[in-house]
Amino acid sequence: MCTTCGCGPDDVHIDGEHHHHDHGIAYRPRAKAHSHSHDHDHHDHSHDHGHDHHSHAPGTSKARMVQIEQDILSKNDAYADGNRKVLAAKSIFALNLVSSPGSGKTTLLCKTIELLQGKREVAVIEGDQQTDQDAARIRATGAAAIQINTGKGCHLDASMVGRAMEKLPLPEQSVLMIENVGNLVCPAAFDLGEAHKVVILSVTEGEDKPIKYPDMFRAADLMLLNKCDLLPYLSFDVDKAIAFARQVNPGLKVIRTSSTSGEGMDEWLQWIDAGVATAAQAQTVAPRTAAKVSYRPVG
Amino acid sequence: MHEMSLAEGVLQLIEDAAKREGFQRVTAVWLEIGQLAAVETEALRFCFDAVTRNSVAEGAKLEIVDLPGQGWCMKCCATVAMSEHMGACPQCGSHQVQVTGGSEMRVKELEVE
Numbered sequence: 001m002c003t004t005c006g007c008g009p010d011d012v013h014i015d016g017e018h019h020h021h022d023h024g025i026a027y028r029p030r031a032k033a034h035s036h037s038h039d040h041d042h043h044d045h046s047h048d049h050g051h052d053h054h055s056h057a058p059g060t061s062k063a064r065m066v067q068i069e070q071d072i073l074s075k076n077d078a079y080a081d082g083n084r085k086v087l088a089a090k091s092i093f094a095l096n097l098v099s100s101p102g103s104g105k106t107t108l109l110c111k112t113i114e115l116l117q118g119k120r121e122v123a124v125i126e127g128d129q130q131t132d133q134d135a136a137r138i139r140a141t142g143a144a145a146i147q148i149n150t151g152k153g154c155h156l157d158a159s160m161v162g163r164a165m166e167k168l169p170l171p172e173q174s175v176l177m178i179e180n181v182g183n184l185v186c187p188a189a190f191d192l193g194e195a196h197k198v199v200i201l202s203v204t205e206g207e208d209k210p211i212k213y214p215d216m217f218r219a220a221d222l223m224l225l226n227k228c229d230l231l232p233y234l235s236f237d238v239d240k241a242i243a244f245a246r247q248v249n250p251g252l253k254v255i256r257t258s259s260t261s262g263e264g265m266d267e268w269l270q271w272i273d274a275g276v277a278t279a280a281q282a283q284t285v286a287p288r289t290a291a292k293v294s295y296r297p298v299g
Numbered sequence: 300m301h302e303m304s305l306a307e308g309v310l311q312l313i314e315d316a317a318k319r320e321g322f323q324r325v326t327a328v329w330l331e332i333g334q335l336a337a338v339e340t341e342a343l344r345f346c347f348d349a350v351t352r353n354s355v356a357e358g359a360k361l362e363i364v365d366l367p368g369q370g371w372c373m374k375c376c377a378t379v380a381m382s383e384h385m386g387a388c389p390q391c392g393s394h395q396v397q398v399t400g401g402s403e404m405r406v407k408e409l410e411v412e
Contacts, residue, residue, distance in 0.1 A: 062412060063326060063410055063411070063412045064322075064410070064411060064412070065408050065409065065410055065411075066316055066320050066322065066408060066409045066410075066411050067407075067408050068312055068313075068316055068405075068406040068407060068408055068409060069405065069406070069407060069408075070312050070405065070406050071403075071404060071405050071406075072305050072308040072309055072312070072330075072404040072405065072406060073304075073305075073308055073404065074308075074312070075308065075311055075312075076308075186301055186304075189301055189304075211385065214384060214385060215337065218384070247385060247394055248384070248385055250394075250395055
């Protein structure tokens with residue numbers, strides 16, 4: 001679906017099932033004039049193949065202008081709003097975890113679930129190009145997990161997440177963790193309906209990642225600086241990394257974490273708790289207002 | 300960044316409009332792309348040609364209107380021009396500038412028949 005990575009929208013699997021033409025969700029197949037019959041979405045059941053003869057009386061087919069004035073990603077954003085409403089109705093706090101591959105997202109997630117056990121229900125949507133290894137790792141902790149395989153895709157989109165949400169038990173005031181495809185570029189542009197994007201940067205990467213991949217660090221509200229237990233063995237400059245991150249996103253909150261030593265886990269869990277409380281409050285005060293303005297892809 | 304996704308998004312909006320408005324061919328498409336939207340317009344043109352093949356928009360001319368980058372400098376308390384996302388305020392040199400314009404990616408209008 002994205003040229004950066006050469007990925008396409010085909011071959012999306014949710015827990016092993018092929019969802020290409022699944023009950024009308026418009027995850028569009030390659031554009032071909034005659035493939036439209038499989039492409040109806042929830043709001044539009046037209047099966048039009050371009051045969052609107054009534055509106056094209058002979059002799060009137062002159063050029064005319066049609067105003068559109070719509071955002072290019074408006075379809076994704078509409079699905080994201082739908083997801084956000086479902087989540088808000090149940091006061092669920094949803095996070096979109098983004099990072100490059102190998103930042104320790106899944107391990108951090110497993111640790112988080114372990115620490116929340118008995119206190120807070122967590123469900124997980126795992127996005128990877130191939131395999132359900134990550135979902136299996138999550139399920140081993142006892143949490144419910146759905147694997148989305150994006151096939152050639154380099155990011156999750158809101159429609160995929162909405163379909164996965166239908167298959168997950170999502171109790172009230174629980175936490176939904178969406179682990180995006182490991183990629184610091186493309187997932188930045190796609191709102192999934194989450195409350196926050198959380199970017200994970202591990203100290204085994206370069207300090208300058210935030211300025212090399214500014215979109216993602218700008219889209220995030222929280223940065224977890226992960227694998228901090230390894231700092232004594234590395235020349236990674238923490239202050240410099242945080243300064244770079246705040247250069248692209250002055251309001252970015254930063255927590256130093258380590259799944260191995262447990263550093264920062266208390267602060268991370270408190271942040272999650274505060275988010276759940278806010279989600280619950282939003283539900284009491286104004287159940288139908290969207291939690292957050294959707295992120296416009298920039299950078 | 301996501302030129303193929305964007306091109307597919309554009310085509311979706313065009314096809315929706317075709318159903319709604321009942322036209323069968325698009326001859327030109329106007330997009331508004333902000334200077335800070337990080338869209339490679341040449342890549343977008345290439346992808347647009349690729350995804351519109353065999354569609355109502357096959358062969359349509361793609362017109363891309365650049366929208367200028369703008370930001371709000373917290374130090375100057377003023378709207379300033381921005382040429383890049385992490386750019387400093389042209390007046391005071393501060394990086395405390397919030398982008399307020401130039402991130403747009405919009406389908407503006409179509410010429411159809």
